Structures are given as structure tokens and as C-alpha cells.
Amino acid sequence: MLVTARLRPPDRVVEVADVRRVADLLVRLEVLPGAVLVIREGALLTSQDELRDGDQVEVRFAISGGSGGLKPRPPVNGGG
């Protein structure tokens, strides 16, 4: 189970393994749910929506200047 997340702004792409729901993804990305929109194929997702293997989602910071998350550390990759 691997999800590709494009975070912006600023633009960066990370792969996150083993996340079942949007809420889990945001926890792994260290992003405040109230600061972002999660978009899949042009549609908005809520925190409870389920993710699928191979999903490509955009995590768009919706708060001006609120670009947070992903504190400097190795990308959230792989995992068990």
C-alpha cells in the first residue's frame, strides 16, 4: 500500500506507505488537517475517506503562509 502525496506550496512529492485513511496520511506528513485540503482526481477528500494503493493525492496548504508539515527529516518512505 503506497500513496504518493504532492504537497504544495512549496511543491514537493513524497511517498507514504501503509496509510488507510486521509487522517492517517496527514498524521504521517505532520500536517494539521485544518490547514490543508486533500484532493484526489479533482475531488476533495475528508479526513475519514479511505485511500487506495497507488493513490496520487494533492495535499494543498489552504492557509496563506501556513505551509507546514514535513519538518526537516528523511522522507516518509516505505514502512512496515
Added chain:
Amino acid sequence: MAMRCKRCRGQAVMEVRRHNAAFCRDCFFHYVGQQVTRAIAKYRMLGHTDRVLVAVSGGKDSLALWDLLLGLGYQADGLYLSLGIGAYSERSKGVCEEFAAARGARLLVHDLAAEHGYTIPEAAGGTGRSSCGVCGLSKRYVFNKAALDGGYDVVCTGHNLDDEAAVLFANTLRWETGAMARQFPVLEATRPGLVKKVKPLYRVAERETAAYCVLKGIDYVVEECPLVAGNTQMRHKETLNQMEEAAPGTKHSFLFGYLERAAGLLKVADDAELTECARCGMTTQAPEDPAAEAVCAFCRSKARLVKTLPVVKVTSG
């Protein structure tokens, strides 16, 4: 399990935690429209016969606002001010032009460099103000003047709940009571030379205006202004967002509590006496020394810039 819409029980696409609610696409549009309608009615912001000028930047808030006002039947033209921030300004202008063209709406375009001889990157540092400070000052001046020149009754800006809460937070931290007293969803035109300013999105959170744009298919500039890094208001927003995460509704209570219970008490703190700028004729704060010449902050900044910048050709204004 997927979230259900609070109104129709269909599948929700947008959660609004401060109202303990989630909405499907159509019910979310209904919710946002209701918030804006309520704001306009509560503070008598606009009338359907008013000529309305919406200050648009190409960002989510101002384009959502313009779209909402057009949808509600207001005579709303847009005003875009080019700030000269390279590719960012070019993209912003293009987005506004496309938005207007798609709706058959009128967009006025002003250009800081062409009309006043400087860009925001040039002005940052040259005026003794931060880039955000000189940008805000320039926008306020140009929006007011453009509205006066164009015969508009009211200027609408896209300030949202998060913006207003962050400004109130900053003013409270410094007990800037004069600024707090003037922080209101409506600023009436109290004298000739001033146009009424309103903030119809003050009940709508920033994340909601972004969702509105995504769901409506409005192309907006997602990228941050390249000059905004380190901006104090952004740091305050991050602090408030942490608090909001722990206790949804914190920002709403902070702002609405202020407007309903404290703003009236602070009215006396707004003791600024207004007069006419000796250079441009626009309204400005009277100097403390009655013998001193009254020159507005915009003209003072511009004068400082003229000393520091190479000579530029001013084509109008």
C-alpha cells in the same frame, strides 16, 4: 466510514470542524453563500444598486468573493493591482483576467510601477517598511483612489476569518487599541475622499474559501507570494492554527467575541483625526503638531523611494 452531509445526509466532501459539520458539494455552496449573505445583511455592507469594486489578487479569497458576489446578483467589478513581483505578478494577473473573461465581468487593471514609479521588491527596504507593509499601504491607497475615480460606492476585500483573527491577535498582543477599534467588517466612508470598505468573507475560514474554489473549478494562484516568508501575520496564523486544532472554534470565538462584546468598548480609542494630504489630496491622519504639513503615509513612502531608486519613467497617475 465516509462522512455524511449535515444538511442532506449525502456523502460529504468538506468538513467544517468549528461547526461540528460536514457538507456535500451543493450544501457547502449553500453554507458559504449563507455566511456571506449573513455578513452583508448584519453590517449593511452592500445594496443591489451599489457599484461594487472587488479587490482581486488572483488568490483563493478574492476570487471566491468575486464569484460569490456575482452569484448573489451584485454589480461587482474587479480591480487588480500589479505589484511588479516578477512571474508571480504575471501569473496572478493572468488568473484574474481569465476569471473575468469567463464570466463576462469587468476587470480594472492598475500597475504600481507604471502609475507610481516603483515595484514592491524595489520598495522593500527603500521605504523603511517591510515588503508586506509597503504592499498593504500601496494597495489601500490604490484601491481607495481607483474606487473614487471610478465612482464606486464600496470596495470589497477578501479578508477572511483567519486573516481577521490573526490581525486581532497581533493587535491584542501589542494592545494596539486604536488599530483594534478600526478592525471591523465595515469601514464607513466617514468623509469625502474615503470609499466604504467591507469584508464579506469575515465569517468564512480560509480553508473554506480554498475548498469553494476547488469545488467551483476556480483556477487560483496556489503559490505563496515569494516575499511573504517570515511575515509576522503568518507566524500568528500558525499559532492560531495549533490552538484551533486542539479546540475547534477558537478563532471563531476569538473574533466574534471581540466584534460582539469588545469592539464597541474600544470605539473611544479610535481618536485619529483625519485631514487632507497636502501632496495628493487623499484623506490621511492629521499630524500631532498642527503646524506640520499633513502628508499621507503613501506619499511619504513614495518620497523616500524616489531618493533611493534610479529614475523610472512614470506613464500615468
